[in-house]
Amino acid sequence: MDLVLQLLVNGLVNGSHYALLGLSFGLIFGTTRITHFAYGSLYALSAYACWWVTAKLGLPLVAGFAAGIAAGAAAGLLSYGLLYRPFERAGSPPLVILIASLGLFIVVENAIGIVFGTDTKVVPSPPASLFLVGPAAFTSVQLAQLGALVVIVLGLWLFLSQTRFGRAVRAQTDNPEMATIIGIDTVRLSALVFALGSAIAAVPACLILVKDGGTAYMGFLAVFMGFVAVVVGGIGSLRGAVAGGYALGLVESLGLWKIPSEWQSTIAFVVLFMVLLFRPQGLFAGRQ
């Protein structure tokens, strides 16, 4: 029973991580309808920025996170302005934009590898403390992963419901045509969403860097899990993306109860297959 409880805790922690990925990927995808595959390598870039500032410059972790978030926002903005926007202006079909995104993904991933090498990057982390909740244990990083989700979800909710820009984002997600008709500047909006989504993605990236270290290839799993969380939850729904992330984390972790750990990542994909076969609109989508 203790094992199940610990697996549950781990599932919640990993679920928070996937939920953040789903939230940030889904924000960009839902609003702009761009399959931003390069999300993965921008995620890795943020982690490397954090590593550079803390391990190379010796600044505290807070500064590293700030650098990671800033790098993420800047890279997101640039990727929209320099890559996606020109394609949009040329009227390219979604497929072409997706292929271009794959191109950017592989360019950034390999550029990171060439500049920084392929070894695992670690940051001088604060002494890990262990928190006990009954028989289950949390490390401080795990607690931070849970907390980050709560803070970001609250912040994003406030932003989307209280600000003019946030309401425009929601309008754009619900009905892009209508958004254009009522005079929302969709280009500025997309740029903002790319910056915001990439900035949010930087947080789980930096947390994983502290927890497991970072490599040039860390981005693939991030974009993949973010994408899966969005599809499992239901495209176009941020609530669904968070729920999808938790569903993935929990299923994956509880699966370990009976399944050897090397198959852990495969469980998520089986979930995805099942969802697409039997409930293609997503588990948590309120409307089609």
Next chain:
Amino acid sequence: MDYILHVLVMVALFAILATSFNLLIGYSGLFALSHAAFFGIGAYATAIVALKLGLPFPIPLLMGLAVTAVAGVVVALPALRISGDYLVIVSLALQVIVIAVMLNWTGLTGGTDGIRGIPRIQILGASLDTAAKFLPLAVIVAALCYWGSWRVGASPFGRALKAMRENEAAAQAAGKNIVAMKLAVFAIAAALASVAGSLYAQYVTFISADSFTLELTIYVLAMVILGGTGNLAGSLVGAALLVVLPELLKFVDLPPDIADKLRQLFYGVLLIVMLRLRPQGLLPESASAHHYLAPAVRPRVDRPIAAAALEGRGLEKRFGGIVAVSKLDLALAPGRITGLIGPNGAGKTTAFNLLTGFIEPDAGEVAYRGRLLKGLKPHRIVRLGIARSFQDLKLFTRLTVLENVLVALPRQRGDHLAYVYFTPWAVASEERANLGRAMAILEFVGLQQRAAEPAADLSYAEEKLLAVARLLATDAEVLLFDEPLSGLAPNTLREMQPIFRRLADSGRTLAIIEHNLDVIRELCDTAVFLDEGRKLAQDTPERLMQDPVLAERYFK
């Protein structure tokens, strides 16, 4: 010398991968990121069969092919109902699962160590253990695979794939079974990729999961984009260039790790640059049919037939809480033109969708020639003789005008792969006859001068004519036109109206959705007035328009 031959072997293997990938993404618009996985399944299946069971060539290849074709269908299954983004993620998931199996099913796959010592191919007692000895086999197999892809691509089936790529709903309305087409093309593409994998395994004799990652798919993708999507020869060129060019890096003194990353970086940049500057690739897609090859024989388009009445009884459809169509009884009489009028949102297009199987009614039934159409997919209903056009036309814009019509012709043997592969002469002679039929239809609507143009280059009025021509090509007895005349200038209107009259006079059953009451008055024998999903009245246009209540509703 041996080095050059080795590079040539790799060109042959990648030519197989690039052409088969082109069938998927270029021809069919199915963007699956699992080609490396198919390649890998073929390689592993071959390695296991050849090493553990000791079976001789070509048994390992054929077994790999069978396993991989099944895997291709597995990817296609969840993607059948939905496409686009979902296919990307499902295929990516397959890619990840395949790598996980390779790495973790240690007993079968050797885990991270991979499989070593795969037996070489023996032919007539000779072991193909050098590049020089392997090259002829690689070239022969690649040529066969190219032929296999080319037969698909150049056939009416390949044209139907392109139509599906342009617009799935319109391909269905042209009588194409898009589910079967997707399954078939996935199975073929996966099987061809596995052939490359099989040869690769027995050529290099050592395989591991590292050789079959997403990076490989992106590499092959770069070949397809460089060469040109929808053009198989382009994929050969792309494969040759992208296998040979990176080899030049070998002559620069770089650590192998860095060189590898530089290569991949180059593929990424190449993808972006090509898509920006020359998205059609080095060799653009070309037309699959030419009007000047059409025989002089022109079958008559409006030959008399005896159509029957199409009846909808008690049709109901709700979307969420909104009633789109309610208790609708429609009887479209043969030899007549029935007009559907009513304000926007009255349920006119929904009525067409219900009659043609594009949406299932919540209640009620549709009957034609004593047969209930319940549960039939749109392409089956088209083949029974009931076809519809779309308000937004949904032309196959990157196909030529002629191809738009050709693809919709009914009962084509060339739509079936068995005929395409085993009786190509029958398919070719049928195609010649079909060219005559298609040109006859284009002449009927007056578009024969534009036959060779891409549909994207037509004027608005010509687009409308092409939509009519494509509908006629289905040879259906019941023709449902969704606003075929809207937005046209008065003189164009006058030129087009006789087309509908001639079709009705030939015995066909016509229905037209139209807002212009003058058109309804001149063209229709009877008109149905719909509002809020209900049929309010049916009468001659003259009498309907004199009804002050209806006039009030229409102009409110």
